[in-house]
Amino acid sequence: MLFSFFQEHGMQTSNNYKYRILVVEDDIANRQIVAEKLQEDYQLTLVDNKADAMDALLKQQFEIVLLDIGLPDGSGLDICREVKANHDVYGEINIVFMTGRDKPADEIEGIRLGANDYISKPINVSVLKARVDLQAQLIRKTELLANLARIDGLTEIPNRRAFDDYLEKSWSHARRISAPISLAMLDIDFFKQYNDIYGHPAGDECLKALANCLRNNIKRGADHIARYGGEEFAVILFDCDLQQANTILNELLADFANLCIPHAGSSVADFATFSCGVCTLFPEDQGTQALLTATDKLLYEAKSEGRNRVKGEYFHNIERQD
Ligand SMILES: Nc1nc2c(ncn2[C@@H]2O[C@H](COP(=O)(O)OP(=O)(O)OP(=O)(O)O)[C@@H](O)[C@H]2O)c(=O)[nH]1
Numbered sequence: 001m002l003f004s005f006f007q008e009h010g011m012q013t014s015n016n017y018k019y020r021i022l023v024v025e026d027d028i029a030n031r032q033i034v035a036e037k038l039q040e041d042y043q044l045t046l047v048d049n050k051a052d053a054m055d056a057l058l059k060q061q062f063e064i065v066l067l068d069i070g071l072p073d074g075s076g077l078d079i080c081r082e083v084k085a086n087h088d089v090y091g092e093i094n095i096v097f098m099t100g101r102d103k104p105a106d107e108i109e110g111i112r113l114g115a116n117d118y119i120s121k122p123i124n125v126s127v128l129k130a131r132v133d134l135q136a137q138l139i140r141k142t143e144l145l146a147n148l149a150r151i152d153g154l155t156e157i158p159n160r161r162a163f164d165d166y167l168e169k170s171w172s173h174a175r176r177i178s179a180p181i182s183l184a185m186l187d188i189d190f191f192k193q194y195n196d197i198y199g200h201p202a203g204d205e206c207l208k209a210l211a212n213c214l215r216n217n218i219k220r221g222a223d224h225i226a227r228y229g230g231e232e233f234a235v236i237l238f239d240c241d242l243q244q245a246n247t248i249l250n251e252l253l254a255d256f257a258n259l260c261i262p263h264a265g266s267s268v269a270d271f272a273t274f275s276c277g278v279c280t281l282f283p284e285d286q287g288t289q290a291l292l293t294a295t296d297k298l299l300y301e302a303k304s305e306g307r308n309r310v311k312g313e314y315f316h317n318i319e320r321q322d
Helices: 002-008 028-038 050-059 076-085 104-112 125-148 160-176 191-198 200-217 242-258 288-304 315-321
Strands: 020-024 043-047 064-067 094-099 117-120 181-188 224-229 232-238 274-281 310-314
Touching: 020 028, 020 050, 028 043, 028 125, 043 050, 050 064, 050 076, 064 076, 064 125, 076 094, 076 104, 094 104, 094 125, 104 117, 117 125, 160 181, 160 224, 160 232, 160 288, 181 191, 181 200, 181 242, 181 288, 191 200, 200 224, 200 232, 200 242, 232 242, 242 274, 242 310, 274 288, 274 315, 288 310, 288 315, 310 315
Parallel strands: 020 043, 020 064, 064 094, 094 117, 274 310
Antiparallel strands: 181 232, 181 274, 224 232
16 A cells, blocks of 8 residues: 555655666776676666766766766765765765775775765676665665655555645745645544544544545645644645635545545534635745645634535735735
8 A cells, every 4th residue: 555655656665666876987897897787777877087977966866876986087085075965956875985995094984975885896796786786775765764754654645744845845846837836724524523422443534534535536746635633634736726726625525525424423414524725826925834824714714614615715815804
């Protein structure tokens, strides 16, 4: 289940994914034997100097760099220093030095700069392959843990931590291309009474049912769903105006109602329902917090106006009312 979720969201947890390796080596014979040994299991980019290596690192994403130290136009140590000091630019990259400098002091310097491994020349390609495979395994495990930290354990949809990240990224993207985003907050109605009547495990099942509805209804790659906390869920609809958002969320409301989950403690229906606030805006200088506050206000209004409904508004209209 979780693996299919990761795949749906483009996360690289699959064992079939071939990691991208940048090989920086000026000796043509070494480059060739490394390429021959690794090309079946990895996506390789080969360069023979520092300038091309820096260019490739800026333009493409790599998971591993195999790095010679003595390059015609500079030192591999400088490349390592630059990459490790600027994760935001280059991403998380595992660096393996493969070099003729085999004195302990050289190795210590490489490791201190943040290198993940250090292989001395002459290269034994089988040892090199085993060590690169080990790096790949470590990266896979780290990715799996990072992905798990972003998933809600009960519903197996993204959690609040993932949501905060999605919202910032969606906001910046929408701002760049002048597109609207709609943020929705959903909250199950009279959920305290539901737990009191049917018990906490049944409450958990009800939360899972709503999460499934969200998974089935919100499928566009640029949209995001999350369990925001407790019985509250959030949806980010990217490049989506208020009318479209209202349509999508009312369909979701109907789909959840169609599950007919009995709710004797609700005074608005015989079955479980939710209330939803949705706010649409073209991101400018307002900031994501203002959008969250406005959406929360709409959710509160949906509750106070009778629950089991979607209450939507453009952000600028809410600002005017305040
Ligand atoms: N079963 C279960 N219940 C939870 C979970 N997280 C939060 N809750 C419950 O959700 C309920 C939320 O209750 P309230 O905030 O009073 O809201 P409500 O009863 O839904 O009332 P309205 O929102 O006004 O319709 C609380 O009783 C929490 O215990 C969970 O993971 N599982």
